[in-house]
Amino acid sequence: xxxxxxxxxxxxxxxxxxxxxxxxxxxxxxxxxxxxxxxxxxxxxxxxxxxxxxxxxxxxxxxxxxxxxxxxxxxxxxxxxxxxxxxxxxxxxxxxxxxxxxxxxxxxxxxxxxxxxxxxxxxxxxxxxxxxxxxxxxxxxxxxxxxxxxxxxxxxxxxxxxxxxxxxxxxxxxxxxxxxxxxxxxxxxxxxxxxxxxxxxxxxxxxxxxxxxxxxxxxxxxxxxxxxxxxxxxxxxxxxxxxxxxxxxxxxxxxxxxxxxxxxxxxxxxxxxxxxxxxxxxxxxxxxxxxxxxxxxxxxxxxxxxxxxxxxxxxxxxxxxxxxxxxxxxxxxxxxxxxxxxxxxxxxxxxxxxxxxxxx
Amino acid sequence: xxxxxxxxxxxxxxxxxxxxxxxxxxxxxxxxxxxxxxxxxxxxxxxxxxxxxxxxxxxxxxxxxxxxxxxxxxxxxxxxxxxxxxxxxxxxxxxxxxxxxxxxxxxxxxxxxxxxxxxxxxxxxxxxxxxxxxxxxxxxxxxxxxxxxxxxxxxxxxxxxxxxxxxxxxxxxxxxxxxxxxxxxxxxxxxxxxxxxxxxxxxxxxxxxxxxxxxxxxxxxxxxxxxxxxxxxxxxxxxxxxxxxxxxxxxxxxxxxxxxxxxxxxxxxxxxxxxxxxxxxxxxxxxxxxxxxxxxxxxxxxxx
Amino acid sequence: xxxxxxxxxxxxxxxxxxxxxxxxxxxxxxxxxxxxxxxxxxxxxxxxxxxxxxxxxxxxxxxxxxxxxxxxxxxxxxxxxxxxxxxxxxxxxxxxxxxxxxxxxxxxxxxxxxxxxxxxxxxxxxxxxxxxxxxxxxxxxxxxxxxxxxxxxxxxxxxxxxxxxxxxxxxxxxxxxxxxxxxxxxxxxxxxxxxxxxxxxxxxxxxxxxxxxxxxxxxxxxxxxxxxxxxxxxxxxxxxxxxxxxxxxxxxxxxxxxxxxxxxxxxxxxxxxxxxxxxxxxxxxxxxxxxxxxxxxxxxxxxxxxxxxxxxxxxx
Numbered sequence: 001x002x003x004x005x006x007x008x009x010x011x012x013x014x015x016x017x018x019x020x021x022x023x024x025x026x027x028x029x030x031x032x033x034x035x036x037x038x039x040x041x042x043x044x045x046x047x048x049x050x051x052x053x054x055x056x057x058x059x060x061x062x063x064x065x066x067x068x069x070x071x072x073x074x075x076x077x078x079x080x081x082x083x084x085x086x087x088x089x090x091x092x093x094x095x096x097x098x099x100x101x102x103x104x105x106x107x108x109x110x111x112x113x114x115x116x117x118x119x120x121x122x123x124x125x126x127x128x129x130x131x132x133x134x135x136x137x138x139x140x141x142x143x144x145x146x147x148x149x150x151x152x153x154x155x156x157x158x159x160x161x162x163x164x165x166x167x168x169x170x171x172x173x174x175x176x177x178x179x180x181x182x183x184x185x186x187x188x189x190x191x192x193x194x195x196x197x198x199x200x201x202x203x204x205x206x207x208x209x210x211x212x213x214x215x216x217x218x219x220x221x222x223x224x225x226x227x228x229x230x231x232x233x234x235x236x237x238x239x240x241x242x243x244x245x246x247x248x249x250x251x252x253x254x255x256x257x258x259x260x261x262x263x264x265x266x267x268x269x270x271x272x273x274x275x276x277x278x279x280x281x282x283x284x285x286x287x288x289x290x291x292x293x294x295x296x297x298x299x300x301x302x303x304x305x306x307x308x309x310x311x312x313x314x315x316x317x318x319x320x321x322x323x324x325x326x327x328x329x330x331x332x333x334x335x336x337x338x339x340x341x342x343x344x345x346x347x348x349x350x351x352x353x354x355x356x357x358x359x360x
Numbered sequence: 361x362x363x364x365x366x367x368x369x370x371x372x373x374x375x376x377x378x379x380x381x382x383x384x385x386x387x388x389x390x391x392x393x394x395x396x397x398x399x400x401x402x403x404x405x406x407x408x409x410x411x412x413x414x415x416x417x418x419x420x421x422x423x424x425x426x427x428x429x430x431x432x433x434x435x436x437x438x439x440x441x442x443x444x445x446x447x448x449x450x451x452x453x454x455x456x457x458x459x460x461x462x463x464x465x466x467x468x469x470x471x472x473x474x475x476x477x478x479x480x481x482x483x484x485x486x487x488x489x490x491x492x493x494x495x496x497x498x499x500x501x502x503x504x505x506x507x508x509x510x511x512x513x514x515x516x517x518x519x520x521x522x523x524x525x526x527x528x529x530x531x532x533x534x535x536x537x538x539x540x541x542x543x544x545x546x547x548x549x550x551x552x553x554x555x556x557x558x559x560x561x562x563x564x565x566x567x568x569x570x571x572x573x574x575x576x577x578x579x580x581x582x583x584x585x586x587x588x589x590x591x592x593x594x595x596x597x598x599x600x601x602x603x604x605x606x607x608x609x610x611x612x613x614x615x616x617x618x619x620x621x622x623x624x625x626x627x628x629x630x631x632x633x634x635x636x637x638x639x640x641x642x643x644x645x646x647x648x649x650x651x652x653x654x655x656x657x658x659x660x661x662x663x664x
Numbered sequence: 665x666x667x668x669x670x671x672x673x674x675x676x677x678x679x680x681x682x683x684x685x686x687x688x689x690x691x692x693x694x695x696x697x698x699x700x701x702x703x704x705x706x707x708x709x710x711x712x713x714x715x716x717x718x719x720x721x722x723x724x725x726x727x728x729x730x731x732x733x734x735x736x737x738x739x740x741x742x743x744x745x746x747x748x749x750x751x752x753x754x755x756x757x758x759x760x761x762x763x764x765x766x767x768x769x770x771x772x773x774x775x776x777x778x779x780x781x782x783x784x785x786x787x788x789x790x791x792x793x794x795x796x797x798x799x800x801x802x803x804x805x806x807x808x809x810x811x812x813x814x815x816x817x818x819x820x821x822x823x824x825x826x827x828x829x830x831x832x833x834x835x836x837x838x839x840x841x842x843x844x845x846x847x848x849x850x851x852x853x854x855x856x857x858x859x860x861x862x863x864x865x866x867x868x869x870x871x872x873x874x875x876x877x878x879x880x881x882x883x884x885x886x887x888x889x890x891x892x893x894x895x896x897x898x899x900x901x902x903x904x905x906x907x908x909x910x911x912x913x914x915x916x917x918x919x920x921x922x923x924x925x926x927x928x929x930x931x932x933x934x935x936x937x938x939x940x941x942x943x944x945x946x947x948x949x950x951x952x953x954x955x956x957x958x959x960x961x962x963x964x965x966x967x968x969x970x971x972x973x974x975x976x977x978x979x980x
Contacts (some may be wrong), residue, residue: 079885111888113886114886114887116886117884117885117886118886118887119886125877125880125881130876130877131878131880132878133878133882133896133899133974134975135903135974136896144887145887148885148891149886180976182975182976182980196885223763359714366885399799433945445728468688493887494918499682500682502679502682503679503682503685505914506914506956506960507683507914507952508915508917508921508959509914509918510921510922511917511918511921511951512952514937515948515952516690518943518948519693561946563764596804598808599922603937604941618811618814620812621814625817629818632811635811636808636814639811640803640806640811643806643807643808647805647806
């Protein structure tokens, strides 16, 4: 691992040193994750040096706009990115498996990774309408994972699937076993996805924008369901979203991502109430509120400019062209390191102290 | 709904493996893209050579294709100066092949012109007017496509005087349907675009819109369909001439040369092999070119 | 599903009417029309011909003639052969099994080979296999079926003697093995074009299936690649292929005609050509109409199978 990776890692958390075993209550420790894709235009780095840890039973939110690299991060952890040479992964993702051993997900052989996916780490996706196999019953789709990972017989697996369908709040579970995806609504399909993901009792569930494609009311139901399941089973959730409202509602800790880097992370209340990174501040200010327009807020706030093209990132801090506090010579020179603001609140900004003092 | 699938339809769904290789450079202009399509370039070269050979070749070959030389009948290839051998009357096969090629290629090309024009006309009308007219026309096309092409072609061939013009006409009569369908669907899509709406609001008449606006933008798929139609037409001519209902001897076409060769298959196989190779080469080349054209014109159609 | 089938049946009925109209038009296009046979008989006077015309109802308005012809068609009266006065439908039925055997065998070969090549091509996209398969398919589509038949006969009958040069049976030997021996050549020749078409469509369908979201879900479940491809992708990719079987019927019939000629296989195709050369119009017209009807019903059958196989249609 490179120097910058290990040094930023030390700055992030002394609890998760680069190569040593993660602490007991940490199930996943990601360090220096880098993802690049090969296209006709050449090699493009999409995720630069992402480090974080997921504790047992917590909900960690990963927030960012489209193109920030948040989905790619999760796909990389699951090793669902295109195989080399079309993509390349670097860094480490230490995961505490059920058998107690700690393994690096990024270097596991594919055969072993198949044993981890769907079994110890699961993932649910954004589009419930298209994420289920249309010619297989939902019961079988859930049972399939159970049969494969637990070496179960079909009948037992289906019974377990029925139990799971009930668990996720779908009435008449027995009948639904034989239902096909097209016979279910979007919200129900997402519940089935959750049931499928939890079938083998994973320690981490990665949820990639699971509610974005759903109605607001259904969204609330799904979030409630996830919280309930987390309380019941103790599964950690890595919740990826661009919706700060959802973060406030469900997350314990949050990470803000911009242009492939984590720019601010920490416990949810400090970060959302007292953000330190200018980008986070602007994000929070641009959330639509009922009081707008008012004397104080005559217009909906936006962040000027657009998310940078991964192939043409600005020098230094990637946000500086859009930042009101950017200082020439400083912010456009080097990529900022991670600095500690307070225990469990970290930021990647060179002028955060100056800005905080100016606003105080 | 039924349709007779042809090479064109098949390759239509196939996102051109041949040019869609990871290293292929996507030139901004269609011609550049066409140039990078290796098989299309091969096809173009082959067509050029074929046309050249059939037009100029017979003069270059020392034998006259009509010259009967009984003493040298059934000469195998490369014997006595006959590159491809001779037939049962001692006529040089190479000379016959090239002269026949003129006819087969000419019939194929002419049939394409007629069927592409007619098919485009029907397609444009069906696509533009849509509704009952469009649906009726397309159902009619579907109904014709229920009849196997060869069956229809043979029946028509039995009714007419088998001269070159009539043969070309009936081949065209059975080949226009695919063009019509492609054009109709393309026009129907274009019809919904903003520029059509603008033209209508400016008061342009239906005919004007159909032919000046829509047709111009649909030219890409029409060219592709036309190229693939040449391939089909050459093949169809070969089929009916082989079965005895197409070009009649003593005029030679690749198809009726094969009819002739059938009875001598055991003793003089070269009589069958070379005409068949010629047909395969010609048809393959046009298919490759059509495929390359489709790939090259693809992006332009999307932007339009 | 009922609704889907109802729509399809109605569409087929519309096509049925249109097909019959086209058939009727072609019938009357024949030089001399339905009277052609009589004009050739020596000693026929104009008055005789006129009398026969009246008998056949040819002096009535066209729509009436069409209606009568169509009704006769529906009850099975397709006229009689000029050659042996047999009912046309009976003659056709006698030759139908041979052609069906050929078509079904060829289709079977095409599906098995075509699906395999297409799936392999999709899974190993851009590989040498894939490129060769694509080029091979395009060449195969360009080869005249009858020429390929001649080549096969030359190679395998004349030169190698492995296969018989034609017909359906060896006289005196009616065993199953002999029958298969005779079937191989024509079936393979007819299958050439079909293999090419099926492999291309299968590849496209498989590529489409692989790019769907539910494949990513299956991978995220930790299933091995083979199961993801076979149980999830292939099952979905095969659905559109059912429709393809129906769409390919005209091509198969046309190809069968040509193949039967080259291999002297006693099917509908040979009957067609024989009748054509004898100017036996009732049989020719009957075959023409029959083939179109076969295509129509074949497509309907394919749609029915599609409805049964696809739960999205079956359970709506």
